[in-house]
Amino acid sequence: MANLIGVGIATLDIINSVERYPDEDAEVRAVSQRICRGGNVTNTLVVLAQLGHHCQWAGVLSDEPDGARILADLAHYQIGTALCRTIEGGKVPTSYITQNQQNGSRTIIHHRDLPEFTFRDFEQIDLASCDWLHFEGRNVADTEMMLAHVAKKSPALPCSLEIEKARPEIEVLFKYAGTLLFSKKYVSEQEDNDCPESAINFLETSHRQFPKKRMICAWGAEGAYGIDQCGVVYHSPPSPPANVIDTLGAGDTFNAAVIDSLINGQSTAEAIKNGCRIAGQKCGHIGLDFI
Numbered sequence: 001m002a003n004l005i006g007v008g009i010a011t012l013d014i015i016n017s018v019e020r021y022p023d024e025d026a027e028v029r030a031v032s033q034r035i036c037r038g039g040n041v042t043n044t045l046v047v048l049a050q051l052g053h054h055c056q057w058a059g060v061l062s063d064e065p066d067g068a069r070i071l072a073d074l075a076h077y078q079i080g081t082a083l084c085r086t087i088e089g090g091k092v093p094t095s096y097i098t099q100n101q102q103n104g105s106r107t108i109i110h111h112r113d114l115p116e117f118t119f120r121d122f123e124q125i126d127l128a129s130c131d132w133l134h135f136e137g138r139n140v141a142d143t144e145m146m147l148a149h150v151a152k153k154s155p156a157l158p159c160s161l162e163i164e165k166a167r168p169e170i171e172v173l174f175k176y177a178g179t180l181l182f183s184k185k186y187v188s189e190q191e192d193n194d195c196p197e198s199a200i201n202f203l204e205t206s207h208r209q210f211p212k213k214r215m216i217c218a219w220g221a222e223g224a225y226g227i228d229q230c231g232v233v234y235h236s237p238p239s240p241p242a243n244v245i246d247t248l249g250a251g252d253t254f255n256a257a258v259i260d261s262l263i264n265g266q267s268t269a270e271a272i273k274n275g276c277r278i279a280g281q282k283c284g285h286i287g288l289d290f291i
Helices: 040-050 067-077 140-153 184-191 196-209 248-261 268-283
Strands: 002-006 011-018 032-038 052-059 060-062 085-087 091-100 104-111 132-136 159-163 179-182 212-220 225-226 231-234
Touching: 002 040, 002 104, 002 196, 011 067, 032 040, 040 052, 040 067, 040 132, 040 248, 060 091, 067 268, 085 091, 091 196, 132 231, 132 248, 132 268, 140 159, 179 184, 179 248, 184 196, 184 212, 184 268, 196 212, 196 225, 196 231, 212 248, 212 268, 225 268
Parallel strands: 002 052, 002 132, 011 091, 060 085, 132 159, 159 179, 179 212
Antiparallel strands: 011 032, 091 104, 212 225, 225 231
């Protein structure tokens, strides 16, 4: 079991499933609705906790009923929240998600009324007992200071960075983390193409720029690709369940499984295979309580 800290956000997700996406100004009935905790980094921590690791979340929370709901959910998985900063007033980040049963698309409207976790918050954390740090690729200026702080104070501490969106200047973070976890969306936008060859091209090009990094990219129904520090590219086929029930959080699950493998000393090839396997397992269940 490893001690992990995840830096990022937690959200309240309100998920409405509909038979098909509604036309503008239309009124439709939801097939189902569920309300749960979300957020990339906390989703990843929830899966890592189920895989046997001791996890702590470093983020910002509001002192209100939905904030209490998020805390209760994290406590259920024994995820520590002592590193969080609590704000009086405000509202937890909320994602209103419309799931289209016709084609599986997910349309998200996100509202945020809280400040980001800052470098000043982060530098107060004692990293002495931490075995792995995982960062959500957001709040770039402060996250760069956090990563630089780790590189200076704890250079042997393994760090992973999730890059989901092409946020302004996010590339400045790449030189710090030893493991870079790219989304298909990010890579497709950089390559202006979403074919599997784009993932390989992106990884090989990025390796030439950052040769000491392990870089991994989940590619949905095509599985996942990775490149190790020697420049060898690997591919893992997907591992879909018999029936796909819920894909929300599959990418966060993939990242958690990859981190779990790397903590356990497995290779890049083994890590992406494990990521596809556990992400596929998740897609056969609603939510993240599936291991």
